[in-house]
Structure formats: C-alpha cells, structure tokens
Amino acid sequence: MARILTGIQSSNIPHLGNILGAILPAIELTHLNNNEAFYFIADLHSLSSIKNAEFIRQSTYAVSATWIAFGLDYNKHYFYRQSRIPEVCELTWYLNCFTPYPMLANAHSFKEKSKQLSDVNAGLFIYPVLMAADILLYDADIVPVGKDQVQHLEMTRDIASIFNRTLQKDVFVLPQAKIKKEVMIVPGIDGQKMSKSYNNFINIFLPEKELKKVIMSIITDSTPLKEPKHPDTCNVFKLYALLADKNDVETMRQNYLKGNYGYGQAKTALCELILDKFKEQRKIFSELMTNTEKIEQILVLGEKKTRAIAQQKLQQIRAILGYS
Ligand code: ADP
Numbered sequence: 156m157a158r159i160l161t162g163i164q165s166s167n168i169p170h171l172g173n174i175l176g177a178i179l180p181a182i183e184l185t186h187l188n189n190n191e192a193f194y195f196i197a198d199l200h201s202l203s204s205i206k207n208a209e210f211i212r213q214s215t216y217a218v219s220a221t222w223i224a225f226g227l228d229y230n231k232h233y234f235y236r237q238s239r240i241p242e243v244c245e246l247t248w249y250l251n252c253f254t255p256y257p258m259l260a261n262a263h264s265f266k267e268k269s270k271q272l273s274d275v276n277a278g279l280f281i282y283p284v285l286m287a288a289d290i291l292l293y294d295a296d297i298v299p300v301g302k303d304q305v306q307h308l309e310m311t312r313d314i315a316s317i318f319n320r321t322l323q324k325d326v327f328v329l330p331q332a333k334i335k336k337e338v339m340i341v342p343g344i345d346g347q348k349m350s351k352s353y354n355n356f357i358n359i360f361l362p363e364k365e366l367k368k369v370i371m372s373i374i375t376d377s378t379p380l381k382e383p384k385h386p387d388t389c390n391v392f393k394l395y396a397l398l399a400d401k402n403d404v405e406t407m408r409q410n411y412l413k414g415n416y417g418y419g420q421a422k423t424a425l426c427e428l429i430l431d432k433f434k435e436q437r438k439i440f441s442e443l444m445t446n447t448e449k450i451e452q453i454l455v456l457g458e459k460k461t462r463a464i465a466q467q468k469l470q471q472i473r474a475i476l477g478y479s
Pocket residue numbers: 163164172173174175176177300301302335339340341342348349350351352
C-alpha cells in the first residue's frame with residue numbers, strides 16, 4: 156500500500172487531455188495495491204495567475220465534478236480543496252525558510268511564466284514551495300504528474316532533504332514522481348498537444364450541439380472525398396483511436412485507406428463516440444453542476460478527514476521547530 160497524492164488547479168473545466176492524461180490514470184492507481192489517495196483541487200495555486208473569484212469557484216466545482224463523474228471513490232479516499240486546509244499555508248512558510256533562493260529563481264516554469272505573464276507576483280515565485288507543502292504535509296509516497304511538473308517534484312525532494320538534514324530528523328518522506336508516459340499525448344483540434352493555453356481543447360461536457368460544432372472544427376487536410384486518406388496523420392482519427400475499441404478503430408482505418416470516406420463522416424463518428432462513451436459521466440457532471448450543494452457536501456466531508464491528518468503532522472513539525 157502506498158500513499159498517492161496529486162492536485163489539479165482550478166483554472167478551467169478539465170478537457171479531454173486532462174481526463175485521459177491525468178484523471179483516469181490517477182483513478183486507476185487508487186484501485187491498485189489498496190493504495191490510499193489524496194486528490195485535491197489546487198485552488199490556492201490558481202490565484203497566482205487568476206484573480207477572478209467566481210471563475211475560480213466555478214472551476215473548482217467543475218474539476219471536482221469531473222473527478223466524481225469519472226468514479227473517484229471520495230468516501231474511501233481523501234478528496235478536498237487545498238484552500239480549506241490552512242495548515243498547508245503554515246507549512247509553506249516553514250519550508251520557505253529552508254528553500255535556497257537560487258533554487259526558485261532557476262525553476263524552468265517560473266522563468267517561462269515570468270517571460271509570458273504581465274503579473275509576475277511572489278506567489279508565482281514560491282509556487283513550488285506551496286506544492287512541496289501540499290505533498291510533504293501528508294507524507295505522500297507517489298505523486299503522479301505530467302512532464303512539466305517533474306522539476307517541481309525534484310524541488311520538493313530537495314526541500315524535504317534540506318529540512319531533514321538541518322534538523323537531523325526524518326520528518327518528511329521523500330516522494331517519488333510518477334511520470335505519465337508520453338504515449339498519451341491527446342492532440343487538440345489543431346493537432347498540437349491539447350491545452351487550455353492553446354485554446355484547442357475539447358470539453359466533453361458541452362451540450363450536444365456545441366460539442367458537435369467543436370468536433371466539426373477539427374483541422375484536417377484537403378484530400379478529396381473519393382481519395383484514400385492517411386489515418387495516422389489525421390487528428391480526427393488519432394482522437395478516435397484513443398477512445399474507440401480496437402475493432403472500431405480498425406474499421407475506421409480501413410475506411411480511411413479505401414477512400415470514399417469523408418472527414419465529415421469521421422467527425423460525426425467521433426462525436427457520437429464521445430457522446431456514447433461518456434454518457435454517464437456527462438449526466439453526472441451536469442447534475443452536479445446544477446446542484447453544487449452536493450459537491451460542497453462531498454468536499455466538506457473530505458476536508459474534515461484530511462484536516463485531521465494535516466493537523467497531526469503540523470503539530471509534529473511545530474514541535475521540532477520550537478513552536479509548541
Ligand atoms: P493544460 O495544458 O490544459 O493547462 P495542465 O497543464 O493543467 O493542462 O495539465 C493538467 C494535467 O493534465 C497534467 O497532468 C497533464 O500532464 C495532463 N494533460 C494536459 N494536457 C494533456 C494532453 N493533451 N494529453 C495528455 N495529458 C494532458
């Protein structure tokens with residue numbers, strides 16, 4: 156049994172890439188080896204780039220509803236909002252005082268964001284320390300993350316080691332990153348990696364008509380209807396292949412290769428597949444989003460359980476630092 160932990164920022168409705176690349180694999184991990192999962196909404200991290208309360212609130216609900224719709228067992232595991240566990244902020248301060256300044260100044264993601272964003276605030280700078288606190292507060296063993304977060308995990312391990320070494324106590328567990336294999340890069344409607352930042356994402360929870368419009372806008376080449384087409388370079392096919400079962404994928408491949416099969420038909424098949432495959436999840440998501448009280452109830456229960464663990468760990472840390 157291991158303790159797995161991961162967070163997703165509340166910065167939009169999760170898209171198909173987030174679902175296939177992060178949420179589903181994380182839920183699968185909860186079924187292995189009787190693992191114990193801490194899955195949370197990193198809504199404090201979102202504030203480093205978003206200053207719109209209503210947007211953060213709605214995104215928090217949307218991310219939560221997605222976890223629930225895809226089957227996270229929230230009664231068995233720990234499911235919570237980062238902002239409702241204030242212990243994480245106190246721990247962030249302690250860890251700040253053990254974090255070498257150059258470590259933060261050299262972080263790739265800070266350097267990149269500080270070039271792109273007009274609001275380069277101190278929150279953005281200490282972002283990795285808050286992330287370290289998220290992880291170390293719960294003695295997490297395994298942290299599933301995307302490639303872009305690997306350096307943050309290394310920093311977490313470094314900060315934990317410096318703390319343990321300085322105080323000559325094994326206070327913190329050094330977590331392992333579990334990096335998702337990049338076989339699962341979900342392409343967006345323009346063929347680049349699907350991402351909020353490129354505005355090329357598919358929101359599978361859209362009403363049918365709007366979803367259809369998005370699927371119809373997937374970029375394809377201009378091979379005429381009659382001619383054979385290349386499945387492996389086509390975005391519609393790639394998305395279909397990620398979702399359909401083997402036989403259906405093979406049938407579509409043959410359709411592409413033999414010609415007289417248009418991209419419009421392939422797009423219609425993809426749209427129908429999404430509607431059918433995610434029928435149940437779409438239903439649960441929309442019910443929860445129209446009854447956010449239910450989401451609140453689930454989160455509040457999770458936060459109560461989680462906070463008890465956080466408080467216990469923080470007590471231990473305070474004592475070691477001389478604050479109790
Ligand atoms: P975005 O690029 O839309 O801002 P994030 O960086 O917030 O997405 O990613 C959240 C999680 O979803 C990460 O674990 C990341 O690896 C995964 N993810 C995001 N986009 C994709 C994609 N196109 N294919 C596979 N996984 C993805």
